[in-house]
Amino acid sequence: MVLEKLSQSLRDTLSKIAKSMFVDDKLLNELVKDIQRALLQADVNVKLVFALTQRIKERSSEKLPPGLTKKEHLIKIVYEELVALMGKEKAELSITKKPYAIMMVGLFGSGKTTTIGKLASYYMKRGYKVAALGLDVHRPAAPEQLVQTGTQVHIPVFINKQEKDPAAIYRQFQGELKKFDIVLIDTAGRDALSAELIKELEQLNSLIQPEQRILVISADIGQAAQRQAEQFHQSVHITGVMVTKMDGTARAGGALTACAVTRAPILFIGVGEKSADLELFNPQGFVSRMLGMGDLEALLEKAKEAMTEEEAKDLGKRFLKGDFNLIDLYEQIEAMKKMGPFSKVLEMIPGFGQLKLPKEMLEVQEDKLKHWRFAMNSMTKEELEDPDVMSQGRIERISRGAGVPVPAIREMIKQYRQSKKLMKMMKGSEQDMGKMMKKLQQMQVKMK
Numbered sequence: 001m002v003l004e005k006l007s008q009s010l011r012d013t014l015s016k017i018a019k020s021m022f023v024d025d026k027l028l029n030e031l032v033k034d035i036q037r038a039l040l041q042a043d044v045n046v047k048l049v050f051a052l053t054q055r056i057k058e059r060s061s062e063k064l065p066p067g068l069t070k071k072e073h074l075i076k077i078v079y080e081e082l083v084a085l086m087g088k089e090k091a092e093l094s095i096t097k098k099p100y101a102i103m104m105v106g107l108f109g110s111g112k113t114t115t116i117g118k119l120a121s122y123y124m125k126r127g128y129k130v131a132a133l134g135l136d137v138h139r140p141a142a143p144e145q146l147v148q149t150g151t152q153v154h155i156p157v158f159i160n161k162q163e164k165d166p167a168a169i170y171r172q173f174q175g176e177l178k179k180f181d182i183v184l185i186d187t188a189g190r191d192a193l194s195a196e197l198i199k200e201l202e203q204l205n206s207l208i209q210p211e212q213r214i215l216v217i218s219a220d221i222g223q224a225a226q227r228q229a230e231q232f233h234q235s236v237h238i239t240g241v242m243v244t245k246m247d248g249t250a251r252a253g254g255a256l257t258a259c260a261v262t263r264a265p266i267l268f269i270g271v272g273e274k275s276a277d278l279e280l281f282n283p284q285g286f287v288s289r290m291l292g293m294g295d296l297e298a299l300l301e302k303a304k305e306a307m308t309e310e311e312a313k314d315l316g317k318r319f320l321k322g323d324f325n326l327i328d329l330y331e332q333i334e335a336m337k338k339m340g341p342f343s344k345v346l347e348m349i350p351g352f353g354q355l356k357l358p359k360e361m362l363e364v365q366e367d368k369l370k371h372w373r374f375a376m377n378s379m380t381k382e383e384l385e386d387p388d389v390m391s392q393g394r395i396e397r398i399s400r401g402a403g404v405p406v407p408a409i410r411e412m413i414k415q416y417r418q419s420k421k422l423m424k425m426m427k428g429s430e431q432d433m434g435k436m437m438k439k440l441q442q443m444q445v446k447m448k
Helices: 004-019 025-041 046-059 070-085 112-124 142-153 166-177 195-208 224-236 283-290 296-306 309-321 326-337 342-346 366-377 381-385 392-402 406-428 430-443
Strands: 100-105 130-134 182-186 212-218 240-244 266-270 278-280
Touching: 004 025, 004 070, 004 283, 025 046, 025 070, 046 070, 070 283, 100 112, 100 195, 100 224, 112 130, 112 142, 112 182, 112 240, 112 266, 112 278, 130 142, 130 166, 166 195, 195 224, 212 224, 326 366, 326 381, 326 406, 366 392, 366 406, 392 406
Parallel strands: 100 182, 100 212, 130 182, 212 240, 240 266
Antiparallel strands: 266 278
8 A cells, every 4th residue: 555654544543533432622632643643754744734634623613414423524524634635636637639748847766757658558548549759868868768668568759869959859750749649748857956957848848838747756755845846837837746656655745745836636646667557646535545445436447447347247246245166266366466466456445455464365476376277277176166175185186286386275275265254254244334335425525
């Protein structure tokens, strides 16, 4: 989970509310201090933190909405104020013309080139014809790096290694770029914002007149994010923010709240190194996931990218019936693996973010799946349909026949039993899940 420490701190805070007998001033003051501590440790700007907790205090005296207890209302207030801090509503780019130019700006090392590859992959999956244009003429390796990124995601890349004027490169390829739906433009970065960089960006912005000017900012930049966002905004008027390296830091609060100073929404977050590790940023879903309440919208989006609607429906039926066999387990894990790491998928399901699941359940590696498939090929129909019949003698026979170590087969059976136990837990708490979903829907009302 991105922002794992912040997430755990906030979940502990909400748990304190849920377990308390009364909602009084003492509880409210403890709650405010806990939230302040958690957000400050995540590098959120001090002024923003105190403004947020002040609003929570003020709103705690609001009239109770119908159907909510005082505790539920307080949790709802915390949720809504955190969502407002992160940008309030989801912002999606609407591709309105051809070519739709998106100019990427940011500091050196912020991940602009890598993000271009992820963004290209995202839009290609949605049927758009995408190209990249390299206008970083200062860093010698920049053109080649962009070409490598383009090759990985199968898009054409337009560069000119000999030309040192970015405006001239744009004019050179301007006619070719008209053949594409979306053009992603890589610009130069610096270790710090310089007058030279600002002048170059302003000239390119005036020449190209891109539909979007997106600031790519690294999650590990901390509170310096606010100053950088302000300066970039002054030079090219930022229209959106993309936060990279969200998977590798627990102190991303500064970058996530940088949009507050530019009033430009966070559009995407990078949650890994692969081209598919890009998420459309939805403040409501993101905060919901941080609080352990899941993010169904993001889960459905992942499912759409990984499998057909029929496969998704079939997977859901098998997953919930609770009486699956080894083949079902293998196919479920194989399908869910396409959606990303199992731990990330589970945190999107309401309630699952709070479960302490065994590490081996969350990390099913490719090699393990290969071993499992070989072992299954050496099993009888009875063993596949009812793994509980497995004895030491049967396991050793399967091991010899499949060429798979005995511990690997035992691990597969252990995984099967843990999954079965998990499904029983889900089945036994259907009513609780229903209540949780109802509360989640109440909390995720659209905020105007």
